[in-house]
Amino acid sequence: MTFHDWREPASLLRRGAGPAASHQIExxxxxxxxxxxxxxxSVVAARLEAFLGPRVRxxxxxxxxxxxxxxxxxxxxxxxxxxxxxxxxxxxxWIDHFLSLATADALEKLAxxxxxxxxxxxxxxxxxxxxxxxxxxxxxxxQGLVYFKGGNGKCAWPRSIExxxxxx
Numbered sequence: 687m688t689f690h691d692w693r694e695p696a697s698l699l700r701r702g703a704g705p706a707a708s709h710q711i712e713x714x715x716x717x718x719x720x721x722x723x724x725x726x727x728s729v730v731a732a733r734l735e736a737f738l739g740p741r742v743r744x745x746x747x748x749x750x751x752x753x754x755x756x757x758x759x760x761x762x763x764x765x766x767x768x769x770x771x772x773x774x775x776x777x778x779x780w781i782d783h784f785l786s787l788a789t790a791d792a793l794e795k796l797a798x799x800x801x802x803x804x805x806x807x808x809x810x811x812x813x814x815x816x817x818x819x820x821x822x823x824x825x826x827x828x829q830g831l832v833y834f835k836g837g838n839g840k841c842a843w844p845r846s847i848e849x850x851x852x853x854x
Contacts (some may be wrong), residue, residue, distance in 0.1 A: 688833065690800045692844075693794040695826045696752060699790040703783050706730040725754060732779035739849035749773035756781065776782070791828035792844035796825075798823050803850040806842040 688783060689695055706723055710730045714721045719737040721730050736749040752769070754779045760767055763784040772780070798804070802823045809816040813836075821834035821842075834840040 687828050689828070690825060692796065692798045692826055695828055695830050696790045696793040698828050699786045699793070699830055702728065703786045703790070710734060726779070726783045728783055729776060729779040732775040736773040736775055749775055752777035760784070786830075788845055789843060792847070793826070793830055796847060796849065798826060798843055798844070798847070800825060804832075804834075804847050805850050807846045807848065 703726055706721065706725055706727055707730075710727070711721070711723050713719075714730070714734060714737075716733075717737065719734055721733050723730075725733070740746075740748045744746060748775065752772060752774050756774065757769065760777055760781050763781065767780065792843055796804075800823055804821055805818045805824060807816045821836075821840060824833045824835045826832050827841075830844055831841050832844055834842075
């Protein structure tokens with residue numbers, strides 16, 4: 687689903703990054719799964735799935751530990767994050783959580799609307815200078831991806847977008 691402005695996508699991202707639901711906390715208590723009730727909804731869901739997976743599918747289906755690349759990326763997103771036994775799916779949920787918050791922040795800062803002229807910053811290698819492409823906002827997806835007029839799948843994440851002209 688797409689929207690004409692930033693408000694609903696930012697709201698959806700914030701709700702999706704919100705706290706654990708009461709039914710998750712109740713389930714964790716019933717099955718003896720240790721969770722932090724202040725953890726985000728998606729992280730608690732990943733923890734519950736990791737806890738239940740081996741019990742449902744057998745011990746051979748224990749969740750894998752996080753990769754080094756996941757840990758580096760998560761640390762870059764949130765330098766204060768400390769690992770405490772999370773599985774690969776839990777680390778992925780934390781990464782998604784922090785990216786969702788950063789995307790919502792960028793949407794709120796830009797306050798994009800259909801028809802806004804923007805520049806997209808691309809940087810393929812941090813050793814190289816970025817290059818820019820211009821576009822006109824067509825719509826914004828529910829995950830915050832900004833689509834541009836002209837079709838052909840032109841889109842960008844709001845963290846790489848700036849206004850070409852000051853917003854009116």
